[in-house]
Amino acid sequence: MVNVSLTRKDSSYDAVKGALDLIGDDVNIPDDRPVLIKANMVSPTVELSATPVNAIRATLDFLLEKGVEKFTIAEGTAVDADTMGGFQRYGYFSLREDYDVEFMDLNMDESVLIESLDDDLNPANIRLAKTLFDSYIVSVARMKTHNNVIATMSVKNLAVGSIINGDRTKRVPNSENRAFSHEPRPINLTLARLNSELSPDLAVIDGVIGMQGNGPVDGFPISSGVAVASASPLAADIVGTQVMGLDWRTIGYLWYLTQLRELDVKDIEVLGENVIDHVIKYQPHDDFHWQLGWWVENWRDYLGGDYMRDGDE
Numbered sequence: 001m002v003n004v005s006l007t008r009k010d011s012s013y014d015a016v017k018g019a020l021d022l023i024g025d026d027v028n029i030p031d032d033r034p035v036l037i038k039a040n041m042v043s044p045t046v047e048l049s050a051t052p053v054n055a056i057r058a059t060l061d062f063l064l065e066k067g068v069e070k071f072t073i074a075e076g077t078a079v080d081a082d083t084m085g086g087f088q089r090y091g092y093f094s095l096r097e098d099y100d101v102e103f104m105d106l107n108m109d110e111s112v113l114i115e116s117l118d119d120d121l122n123p124a125n126i127r128l129a130k131t132l133f134d135s136y137i138v139s140v141a142r143m144k145t146h147n148n149v150i151a152t153m154s155v156k157n158l159a160v161g162s163i164i165n166g167d168r169t170k171r172v173p174n175s176e177n178r179a180f181s182h183e184p185r186p187i188n189l190t191l192a193r194l195n196s197e198l199s200p201d202l203a204v205i206d207g208v209i210g211m212q213g214n215g216p217v218d219g220f221p222i223s224s225g226v227a228v229a230s231a232s233p234l235a236a237d238i239v240g241t242q243v244m245g246l247d248w249r250t251i252g253y254l255w256y257l258t259q260l261r262e263l264d265v266k267d268i269e270v271l272g273e274n275v276i277d278h279v280i281k282y283q284p285h286d287d288f289h290w291q292l293g294w295w296v297e298n299w300r301d302y303l304g305g306d307y308m309r310d311g312d313e
Helices: 012-022 053-065 083-089 092-097 130-134 154-161 184-197 233-243 252-261
Strands: 002-008 035-038 070-075 100-105 111-117 123-129 136-146 150-152 202-212 220-222 226-230 268-272
Touching: 002 012, 002 233, 012 053, 012 202, 012 226, 012 268, 035 053, 035 130, 035 154, 053 070, 053 092, 053 136, 053 202, 070 083, 070 130, 083 092, 083 100, 092 100, 111 130, 111 184, 123 130, 136 154, 136 233, 150 233, 154 184, 154 202, 154 233, 154 252, 184 252, 202 233, 226 233, 233 252, 233 268
Parallel strands: 002 268, 035 070, 035 136, 070 100, 136 202
Antiparallel strands: 002 226, 111 123, 136 150, 202 220, 202 226
């Protein structure tokens, strides 16, 4: 069985800390890898697009109890490329008063290359932040709808957040390092491919106040009042979509990953609250029906093999 915790609280801190405590026995942090908290901050000026600072604080307190003493909080904003400004505006720097923490802009990191897919499902190289590959990664995301893949939580937070900002935009013709496609067919395959190379070690999803509608930036708030945590990010995201009133099987990258991981949702055990008691239907993105066109019949042909390349160290 795969454990996923679900808590219902009025504050991000209490919900996240409670969710993490429920799956504490599943969390084993190696001594030889630095702990990196991957925040979710698409825009440095739209606070609803970002992980609440108190969700980060609750995660740090849980990890302290696990014996971790030093932390890196990392993100690379996609909008405006002002990661440090976002950390400041949203109160993240206040965490320095209570924790041994450093802040990192992943857009400034050294990189490795990986093949993504362009509009026609052809290879397109993108750069990923190198530091992530050497770290124990805790993905702490806000529960949100999305403009390309229906919903975004822990898996997508790391997958797209690991891409150096200049390569997140749509493909530029005749460019040596073409950015990946955001069309439904290639993006869902690319997300599954990225997760196969780089996956969170621990997933935290804060849905106390989520974003619905035209997420991940232009949506509006919804009070879900929940938090989800698991040592299996895929399982956490499946439970998260259920809370959002969505069918996880309609989300391409989650479906692909369940097939690759051979994860049967019947083997997910939810600790704490009962999912069915806390479903709050999120309004989907205006382009929801377009996003459903992700299916690729020979999808396994695009997900096998080693896609890593030498980077620009």
